[in-house]
Amino acid sequence: MENHFPIRRIMDENGHIINSDYEEKITEKLVKEFYRHMVRIRIFDRKAISLQRQGRIGTYAPYEGQEASQVGSAAALRENDWMFPTYRDHGAAMTFGHSLRNILLFWNGRNEGCVPPEGKKIFPPAIPIATQIPHAAGAAFAERKKGTVNAAIAYFGDGATSEGDFHEGLNFASVFKAPVVFFNQNNQYAISVPFNKQMNTKTIAQKALAYDMPGVRIDGNDVFMVYFETLHALERARKGEGPTLIEAVTWRYGAHTTADDPSKYRNQSESSNRRQEADPILRLERWLKNMGRFDEKWVQTIEEKAAAEIDQAIAEMEDFPPADPAVIFDHVFAEPTWQIRQQKEEYLKQMGGGR
Amino acid sequence: MKTAVEAKTMTLVQAITDALDTMLNEKEEVLLLGEDIGKNGGVFRATDGLQAKYGEGRVIDTPLSEAGFVGAGIGLAVNGFLPVIEIQFLGFIYPAYEQIMTHASRIRMRTMGHFTVPMVIRAPYGAGVRAPEIHCDSTEAIFTHMPGIKVVCPSSPYDAKGLLIAAIEDPDPVLYLEPMRCYRSAKEEVPEGKYSIEIGKGNKLMEGDDVTVITWGAMVPETIKAAKLMKEKNTHCDVIDLRTLFPLDKDMIAESVQKTGRTVIVHEAHATGGVGNDVLAIINDTSFLYQKAPVERVTGFDAPVPYFGFEDHYLPTPARIQQAIEKVMKF
Numbered sequence: 001m002e003n004h005f006p007i008r009r010i011m012d013e014n015g016h017i018i019n020s021d022y023e024e025k026i027t028e029k030l031v032k033e034f035y036r037h038m039v040r041i042r043i044f045d046r047k048a049i050s051l052q053r054q055g056r057i058g059t060y061a062p063y064e065g066q067e068a069s070q071v072g073s074a075a076a077l078r079e080n081d082w083m084f085p086t087y088r089d090h091g092a093a094m095t096f097g098h099s100l101r102n103i104l105l106f107w108n109g110r111n112e113g114c115v116p117p118e119g120k121k122i123f124p125p126a127i128p129i130a131t132q133i134p135h136a137a138g139a140a141f142a143e144r145k146k147g148t149v150n151a152a153i154a155y156f157g158d159g160a161t162s163e164g165d166f167h168e169g170l171n172f173a174s175v176f177k178a179p180v181v182f183f184n185q186n187n188q189y190a191i192s193v194p195f196n197k198q199m200n201t202k203t204i205a206q207k208a209l210a211y212d213m214p215g216v217r218i219d220g221n222d223v224f225m226v227y228f229e230t231l232h233a234l235e236r237a238r239k240g241e242g243p244t245l246i247e248a249v250t251w252r253y254g255a256h257t258t259a260d261d262p263s264k265y266r267n268q269s270e271s272s273n274r275r276q277e278a279d280p281i282l283r284l285e286r287w288l289k290n291m292g293r294f295d296e297k298w299v300q301t302i303e304e305k306a307a308a309e310i311d312q313a314i315a316e317m318e319d320f321p322p323a324d325p326a327v328i329f330d331h332v333f334a335e336p337t338w339q340i341r342q343q344k345e346e347y348l349k350q351m352g353g354g355r
Numbered sequence: 356m357k358t359a360v361e362a363k364t365m366t367l368v369q370a371i372t373d374a375l376d377t378m379l380n381e382k383e384e385v386l387l388l389g390e391d392i393g394k395n396g397g398v399f400r401a402t403d404g405l406q407a408k409y410g411e412g413r414v415i416d417t418p419l420s421e422a423g424f425v426g427a428g429i430g431l432a433v434n435g436f437l438p439v440i441e442i443q444f445l446g447f448i449y450p451a452y453e454q455i456m457t458h459a460s461r462i463r464m465r466t467m468g469h470f471t472v473p474m475v476i477r478a479p480y481g482a483g484v485r486a487p488e489i490h491c492d493s494t495e496a497i498f499t500h501m502p503g504i505k506v507v508c509p510s511s512p513y514d515a516k517g518l519l520i521a522a523i524e525d526p527d528p529v530l531y532l533e534p535m536r537c538y539r540s541a542k543e544e545v546p547e548g549k550y551s552i553e554i555g556k557g558n559k560l561m562e563g564d565d566v567t568v569i570t571w572g573a574m575v576p577e578t579i580k581a582a583k584l585m586k587e588k589n590t591h592c593d594v595i596d597l598r599t600l601f602p603l604d605k606d607m608i609a610e611s612v613q614k615t616g617r618t619v620i621v622h623e624a625h626a627t628g629g630v631g632n633d634v635l636a637i638i639n640d641t642s643f644l645y646q647k648a649p650v651e652r653v654t655g656f657d658a659p660v661p662y663f664g665f666e667d668h669y670l671p672t673p674a675r676i677q678q679a680i681e682k683v684m685k686f
Contacts, residue, residue: 082434111464111465111466111467112467114465114466114467114469115466115467115469116469123433123470124462124465124466124470127457128453128457131422131426131453131454131457131458133426134422134423134424134425134426134427134429134430134454135426135427135429135430135433135458136430137423137426137427137430138426138427138428138429138430138431138432138434139430139431139433139434140430141427141430141431142430142431142434142435142436143434145386145412145436146435152430164420164422164450165422165423165426165453165454168418168420168422168423168424168426169423169426169427171418171420171423172417172418172420172423172424172426172427175417175418176415327467330467331463331464331466331467331468332463332464332502332503333463333503333505333526333527334463334468334471334526334527337555337601337602338555338602338605339602
């Protein structure tokens with residue numbers, strides 16, 4: 001089956017375009033935009049880890065190594081599309097326009113962090129595995145019923161494809177031709193369990209066959225491939241042709257979260273090798289160099305800009321007013337029940353008396 | 356909230372169909388989803404004729420996937436629709452438990468009201484109809500324990516229609532439990548058109564000063580039988596049909612148990628962790644000093660609901676309810 005689902009790519013590790021069909025579509029503007037976003041989310045990821053180490057945010061799920069998958073896919077979305085990310089997809093959410101401050105607030109244990117900027121249809125990150133897949137199918141089905149051209153994208157990892165919700169969500173979307181892209185980032189580990197212990201299939205893309213939808217396997221570190229394939233899948237969705245399953249093969253360099261140590265379950269030299277050979281940002285840099293368009297000064301400027309933007313977001317997160325206990329009670333129902341009113345009143349009274 | 360004038364005599368299940376029809380007609384956003392609800396009209400015919408009337412785009416047969424279509428219902432609800440989902444039997448809701456617990460009931464809280472899930476899940480529940488195993492569960496307490504979802508359970512055709520309309524109009528998720536034993540056991544007049552019954556309000560079915568008997572759903576007729584028999588023995592029961600299991604009608608419970616000082620709680624669900632215990636907590640919190648006797652509970656046992664050959668032994672009966680009433684009276 002693996003032969004039927006080869007890993008497709010537009011650019012090789014050395015930054016050479018190996019599929020000439022795309023040459024004209026790859027504009028300098030697009031490349032610089034991808035590069036800028038990838039650098040931005042990588043700096044964010046590293047800063048977030050460091051904030052966690054300093055106790056300034058809670059447990060954090062890093063994505064370094066997966067930037068091309070997240071940026072390429074999110075960049076293909078249109079303003080009115082829906083995004084259903086997991087806890088490791090805030091790189092995609094940032095690229096799609098989520099607030100950096102709110103993403104940091106989320107990692108700092110604040111509900112305020114799950115609120116997207118006005119008009120942005122970004123769902124809060126799914127914490128249980130694969131449960132967001134039926135949501136995306138449903139939200140997309142709703143768009144179809146309304147007769148819009150909006151689509152939805154659902155992010156999930158390799159381990160999620162073992163869950164029932166993955167299959168139920170794909171089947172639902174397939175039956176109702178929901179305009180949704182199921183974007184899998186196969187980073188080859190579900191916490192500590194490697195791909196070959198997670199499933200007996202060699203690919204995730206082949207699972208699309210069961211639902212009679214296109215299944216494509218792409219190099220998730222090739223931002224061009226990710227972008228154009230997602231764009232294509234979204235176009236199909238907008239035209240009423242139904243869902244697509246994309247398997248973006250990638251790799252997370254670091255831990256599942258800041259609470260684990262990957263060297264316990266895998267040889268981390270693999271990560272250093274991949275960093276040298278297949279890093280998504282390095283690859284784009286090689287392309288720029290090959291084309292003679294690499295500009296050190298520009299890179300420095302975008303790095304500085306991103307760092308400043310992130311520092312600003314961190315400052316805003318840290319200056320955010322302390323947690324108001326009313327928030328615990330005020331959003332359980334549109335109108336609080338008597339239990340909630342009573343518990344809130346008693347707790348606030350206790351607080352007033354105790355402090 | 357009664358605005359309708361004409362009335363029709365109907366069964367509880369017909370009242371459900373009537374409520375769905377009323378709301379499908381009133382709001383384009385209302386969609387029905389579930390297994391076999393289209394041409395077949397649902398295994399209990401609760402959606403009979405609705406697909407023919409409103410089309411396959413509004414009354415939607417889903418694949419067999421409780422987690423999948425409840426999850427998709429969440430997606431539809433956050434994107435402007437009002438899904439009313441039929442779970443064929445409450446005993447089959449468990450695959451969707453995760454979707455309800457981790458998403459439907461808490462998306463409002465997670466996003467501080469930015470995303471909300473105005474969705475109704477309908478599920479026939481309970482034993483007593485000689486149904487196969489797993490078709491008879493009464494596990495409402497799993498859901499009353501869950502913050503962010505309301506749980507209602509009518510026992511009469513009139514309440515069935517009014518509560519379902521209220522559930523569909525509620526801005527938050529509501530689990531609507533249907534006592535299948537009462538689906539066709541009685542008929543009453545149900546107003547045509549739209550009316551609703553406030554969620555969170557019980558209904559006093561009999562007035563009496565001696566003992567409060569609190570119940571809901573399929574145990575209502577059994578309790579009424581017991582209360583009538585007790586009346587012949589000159590013991591007068593205040594019978595409360597809770598109608599809503601979350602949030603409970605605290606005021607009605609407190610008012611009655613303060614009057615009588617003696618209480619019997621009747622439910623067919625297992626005793627441990629049952630909703631009856633929350634009723635007890637309300638009595639404790641509001642009316643401790645009024646009590647003349649310890650509260651009695653008449654419930655299903657802490658055993659899985661048995662095969663139907665044994666269900667008459669499992670379910671509370673008027674005789675068991677009478678015994679409990681006599682016990683609190685004699686204390």
